[in-house]
Amino acid sequence: MAHLLADEFFLLAHHDVTGRPRLHPRAVGLGLASAVVGELVTTGAVTVSSGHMWVVDPGAPGDPLGRSVLGLLLDEPAHTAVRTWLAVLSERAHRHVARRLVAAGVLRAEQSRRLMRTRTVYVPVDMNTAAWPWARLSMRLRRLEPLDEADLFLAGLATQTGLDTYLLDGADPEVGQHLAVLLHQMRPTFRDLLVHTGAAVGNAVLSGRA
Numbered sequence: 001m002a003h004l005l006a007d008e009f010f011l012l013a014h015h016d017v018t019g020r021p022r023l024h025p026r027a028v029g030l031g032l033a034s035a036v037v038g039e040l041v042t043t044g045a046v047t048v049s050s051g052h053m054w055v056v057d058p059g060a061p062g063d064p065l066g067r068s069v070l071g072l073l074l075d076e077p078a079h080t081a082v083r084t085w086l087a088v089l090s091e092r093a094h095r096h097v098a099r100r101l102v103a104a105g106v107l108r109a110e111q112s113r114r115l116m117r118t119r120t121v122y123v124p125v126d127m128n129t130a131a132w133p134w135a136r137l138s139m140r141l142r143r144l145e146p147l148d149e150a151d152l153f154l155a156g157l158a159t160q161t162g163l164d165t166y167l168l169d170g171a172d173p174e175v176g177q178h179l180a181v182l183l184h185q186m187r188p189t190f191r192d193l194l195v196h197t198g199a200a201v202g203n204a205v206l207s208g209r210a
Contacts (some may be wrong), residue, residue, distance in 0.1 A: 004063065005042065006035035006097045007106070008133040008154055012163055016130035019107070019123040023162055026204040029090035031161040032097050034197040036089060037082075038153050039066050041189055046073065048189045051196055052080040065096050082196040098122040106130070134167065142171055144178045153190050156183050160198035 003011070013028045014021055021028050037053065040046035045060035046053055055073050062070065069089065079085070101107040106129055107122040124130035137155055140147060147155060158164045159179070168175055183191070 003101075003104070003106070003133075004035075005038045005150060005153060006032050006065075006093070007101055007104070008150075009035040009157055010094075010097045010101060011106075011124075011130050011133045012137075012154065012158060012167070013161070014122070014124075014130075016124055016127050016134070019110075019121050022166060024205050025094075026090070027161045027201045029094055030086050030197060030201050030204060031157055031163075032093035033086045033089035034157060034160075034193060035154075036065065036069055036093055036097070037085065037193060038157075038190065040070060041193065042150070045070055048082060048193045050192065051082050053082050053085060053193075054080050063100070065100055068096075082193065083200050086197060086200050138167055138171075141168065141175050141179055144175070147182055149187070149190070152182055152186050153194070155179055156186065156190070156194045157197065159183070160194050161201050 043060040112121045
């Protein structure tokens, strides 16, 4: 079953049985925000260059989440900084992408009560489905295979958010070198998005520890 970029990053960033995040929450949110922007780049609705992003085709096809984000961008044409939009979108990306996966039957929402607070945990319905993005990427990278644009973006997003240690755990050094070569060859708009995502994640996690 094919999923959108943010859906697959969500599955990569959470445990395939418990649904618990593998990363700092800010890193998860920024990664999901970047993946949602990546979906808009893929459809041709948005482009990214030199740390800025703007709408190039308001009528490009998209799902309800993508169209809502596109609406936000169109409402604020003066604001184009990638880092600004990643910060804005990260505040609600987790909730919206999780709901999309619930609607698709991939996750189910469970209430967890701890220290007098109730929170929602999104648990995979099927472990194999949840683990597939990791298994697919890990297998192709370890075999030194080429990646299509979507998988290459996901692998790049893993490196920028800290998921690469999980994705490449135990792999030979040549696997990391192979990925670096592939990332260097990807479309400039995606490279630019990934670079600014990594910078945003680094700053957010450091400020969270301060």
